[in-house]
Amino acid sequence: MTRRLKMIIAYDGAPFAGWQSQPHGNTIQDHLERAFERVTGTPVRVHGAGRTDAGVHALAQCAHVDVNKALAPARWMEALNALLPAAIRVLRCRYVSDDFHARLSAKGKIYRYRIWSAPVLPPFEYRRAWHIPHPLDLKILLKAAKHFVGTHDFAAFAGNRGKPERSTIRTINSVRVRQNGSCVTIEFDGDGFLYKMVRLIVGSLLKCALGIMRVEDLVARLDSGRATPPRLVAPAEGLVLVRVRY
Amino acid sequence: MTRRLKMIIAYDGAPFAGWQSQPHGNTIQDHLERAFERVTGTPVRVHGAGRTDAGVHALAQCAHVDVNKALAPARWMEALNALLPAAIRVLRCRYVSDDFHARLSAKGKIYRYRIWSAPVLPPFEYRRAWHIPHPLDLKILLKAAKHFVGTHDFAAFAGNRGKPERSTIRTINSVRVRQNGSCVTIEFDGDGFLYKMVRLIVGSLLKCALGIMRVEDLVARLDSGRATPPRLVAPAEGLVLVRVRY
Structure with a gap:
């Protein structure tokens, strides 16, 4: 038993x-x-x-x-x-009860991405945040982030795990951007996330915030439904699984 | 040159x-x-x-x-x-200027000690706080901490580094105790600290807060000016040098 x-x-x-x-x-x-x-x-x-x-x-x-x-x-x-x-x-x-399943019963997840935007990364943030030693345009980041809210085909922001996903359609309920001193956090609440999806979205948001990608191009990429290179994957160390919703 | x-x-x-x-x-x-x-x-x-x-x-x-x-x-x-x-x-x-000396010109230092008072130590606090899985009496801790403020002979709270100190008299300007969720911080501002002094003081404060040492005994120990065993040394990982004052 x-x-x-x-x-x-x-x-x-x-x-x-x-x-x-x-x-x-x-x-x-x-x-x-x-x-x-x-x-x-x-x-x-x-x-x-x-x-x-x-x-x-x-x-x-x-x-x-x-x-x-x-x-x-x-x-x-x-x-x-x-x-x-x-x-x-x-x-x-x-x-x-035996019908609970950690993966299959999950209704959604919250992921947080942490960026440290300052010339020097403090030792206590090492391996816990993405260090960006250049100034970020938070307004642009915020504007770009809004485009990911809703139900989309996120194929353009999915990594390849070897075998194709059954469906690349996911719903993001909210994207919250906050700044606390040098720390910028971007929090995603969604029904599910594809392989490397959060890190690929953050990579594109960062490109916009650094002025090396236009928000229009990011939207066109999202709408394209295709994984067109070059794509910037934000490093794993900035990503935190905050909570699983049931 | x-x-x-x-x-x-x-x-x-x-x-x-x-x-x-x-x-x-x-x-x-x-x-x-x-x-x-x-x-x-x-x-x-x-x-x-x-x-x-x-x-x-x-x-x-x-x-x-x-x-x-x-x-x-x-x-x-x-x-x-x-x-x-x-x-x-x-x-x-x-x-x-050449007459500045990092050690000799220092007027004082601020040290912070971090205690994590909860059944489980979160992974992100590992090696950054002293994990105490038992409830602490913060009122007693606060009451005990006040006795260290002022100019004292801290010989009872000094470690032995091999050679004797010229003087074991030091002045502590303030001891601040704060609680933020499970994290208790004790911050010492003083003109100088003897070898292991902060960790020995914190060890004795913890004993009081856990109810295994009376505040009167702690005061008697401080007044004695002698390093009488047994002494509890709080682990190094909870200690942070916050600032050097010049």
């Missing part, structure tokens, strides 16, 4: 090769599965709400796992955190 | 063995001296305002160096940051 456990997990993506299991074993999923195996004595499969790439961080990734051990949720949290690297933390655990 | 350059430096102390030069070469001073030597072609000595221990961070350490190359201060900053690890950043440079 197994029970389904739902977890909320935070991680600093810098030391890991992303979420998805790999032969070398240094992914978030690998670390979680090893921790579970040490507690339960049997191999388990951890299902995440989505794969974050190498270097991408999470404030509240969600995952589920079927466990054969009837520990209280708080005990699970303690046991897992005692076995996991300090850069991966289980923040909450609870038992859910 | 040399000119004296004053620098403001920030660093994440986690990857380094402290400020002071060591044979293995992985200290902040070593990294700075190597960067200067690559720019000037000759060995130089970098003088810091104070030595921070392994793991201790700095938002604005100060240092001076006598250079034989007449670069503009902004060029120095660029050249040094291009050669330094990303966890060490020169924030400002300027030429000063």
Whole structure:
């Protein structure tokens, strides 16, 4: 008899090769599965709400796992955190019904991208923000960002993961741009995101904010539905999965 | 002909063995001296305002160096940051008169200690705060902290660096305690600090806030002027040199 456990997990993506299991074993999923195996004595499969790439961080990734051990949720949290690297933390655990699925039940996700716009990147922002040592035109960035809100074919802003996506149509509910000192954050709330979609959108927004791409060209690219080079992919280290909505 | 350059430096102390030069070469001073030597072609000595221990961070350490190359201060900053690890950043440079000395001219320092008081330490606070998974009595902490303000013989809160200090009398102008969610910060502004003094004071404050030491005993210890064991040294990773006053 197994029970389904739902977890909320935070991680600093810098030391890991992303979420998805790999032969070398240094992914978030690998670390979680090893921790579970040490507690339960049997191999388990951890299902995440989505794969974050190498270097991408999470404030509240969600995952589920079927466990054969009837520990209280708080005990699970303690046991897992005692076995996991300090850069991966289980923040909450609870038992859910068997029809909950971390990925399939997800209604949407919130991603945040952090840009540090100043001549020098402070040591504490290293690997946590994209350092842009040139001045940004925030008004242009804001204007450009609005065009992504709504339901679009985002093929022009999707990476190639090897196999084609069933559909490249997604809905972005909101794009919020905020500035706090040298830190500019761009937050995307959407029903789902294609491979590298946020980083490709941020790359194009940055080009506009730096004056090396016109907003009209960005809109034409979005409307084209085609991945035409050259495309600027914002680095993974500035990206944070903030929350999964259910 | 040399000119004296004053620098403001920030660093994440986690990857380094402290400020002071060591044979293995992985200290902040070593990294700075190597960067200067690559720019000037000759060995130089970098003088810091104070030595921070392994793991201790700095938002604005100060240092001076006598250079034989007449670069503009902004060029120095660029050249040094291009050669330094990303966890060490020169924030400002300027030429000063030869009678300025980073350590001897310092009038005081501000240190901040960060405590994360919650069951789980978020991944982004790893190596940047002291994780205390038990509830703290902030009122007691505040009450205890006030006793350190003023001019005292801090021998009871000094570490042994091998050779005895000329004087263990120091003046603390203020101790500020703030709470922001799970983060408790204790900020010390003083004319100078003995070896491990802030970490030993924080260790004793924590003991009071956890209810395992009475404030009266802490005061008696301060008044005793003697380093009586057992003493709790707060870990280096929670300590930040905020600013050097001149």
